[in-house]
Amino acid sequence: MATIKPFAALRPRPDLAARICELPYDTLSSAEARVLAGGNPLSFFHVSKPEVDLPVGVDPHAPAVYAQGRENFARLITQGALRPDREPAFYLYRQVMGRHAQVGLVATASCEEYLLGLIKKHELTRPDKEDDRVRHVEALNAQTGPAFLAYRAAPALDEMVAEKIAGAPDVDFTAHDGVRHTSWTIADAPTIQRFQAEFERVPSLYVADGHHRTAAAARIYQKRHGTGGSANFLAVIFPHNQLQILPYHRVLKDLNGLTPEALLQKLGAIAALRANGAPQPSRPRELGLYLGGRWHALEFRKPNSGATNPGENLDVTLLQNLILGPLFDIADPRTSQRIHFVGGIRGPAELERLVNSGECACAFSLHPTSMEDLMTIADAGGLMPPKSTWFEPKLRDAMFCHLLGSK
Secondary structure (H helix, E strand, O other): OOOEEOEOOEEEOHHHHHHHOEOOHHHOOHHHHHHHHOOOOOOOHHHHOHHHHOOOOOOOOOHHHHHHHHHHHHHHHHOOOEEEOOOOEEEEEEEEEOOEEEEEEEEEEEHHHHHOOOEEOOOOOOHHHHHHHHHHHHHHOEEOOOEEEEEOOOHHHHHHHHHHOOOOOOEEEEOOOOOEEEEEEEOOHHHHHHHHHHHOOOOOEEEEEOHHHHHHHHHHHHHHOOOOOOOEEEEEEEEHHHOOEEOEEEEEOOOOOOOHHHHHHHHHHHOEEEEOOOOOOOOOOEEEEEEOOEEEEEEOOOOOOOOOOOOOOOHHHHHHHHHHHHHHOOOOOOOOOOEEEEEHHHHHHHHHHHHHOOOOOEEEEEOOOOHHHHHHHHHOOOOOOOOOOEEOOOOOEOOOEEEOOOO
């Protein structure tokens, strides 16, 4: 079962939402955020990436940065740009990106169920990134960026959602990147109870995106012993069949002492290799390699039918285990400084730019992991390599905030 609870959200004033709501803090650099927040005092980057208000080069984890975020958050509330709802509610949040649309239920999920494994994860987290989220939430005493959760689609929930979004929305705006964001409020007790009852029939929730947010929320829950609102964490929960996963590509800083010719020879012994490949693989078990100004295609041999872990045959796992580890000596991509990750939204053109500029030596493009693979691996208690999935569109920070209250 999945326990969800309504909450009184802190939300942007509808006419200001387009100026306030921003991409998640971890999807862009401080420099990019500084440009986007420039000239817009309402931009939530002043809260989620408050280093934009301090001198260039400041340590983004310095105490002064978190203090600046707290000050900026309080100012948005005092000005009335962010306003608290009076009563607990659920919310529906629809995003439209081109032809793709998805609608999720905004609620708070249980930290205890996360710790018990009923809310399933598929990636390990980094302690330093957890620490950053803990410090940010503690400074604000609020969760301002939701975790992105999924559940196996249920017809009854689909019908309930469709019924509610037929009405007029509370907030409706199109962001500067062209993604449309719309929300509705579910405040009547009978409908709240219906949603809770239907989610009690959902066997599991899955962390699609936001592993560090959920891990940080669980740490705060343990520290505060569930006081205030700390027993639950902010989440937007989507049916799995509405989600869009883009690939997460890899770029390498060097060839680990190999010449391009030697690398191609070694790769040819691992997978079928052909020149003039497509920048974006069209099917699983195929990779794109950008090296020396041209694309090559790599196709892995037949899957390992005797694999005991369902994640062993994922493209990202094969790339790590057969290529990045043995040929590039990258044992742990979470900590190595010789590998970088490029989200699929930036496309193969970004991989070409990084290599052509000399910043990197080569790049691997991947086919996206499927939602079915993610859930199967999570159900088996398995883990995927870091940066295996890139979900689009991204949830906007400040669209809904969860105030934690007394400690």
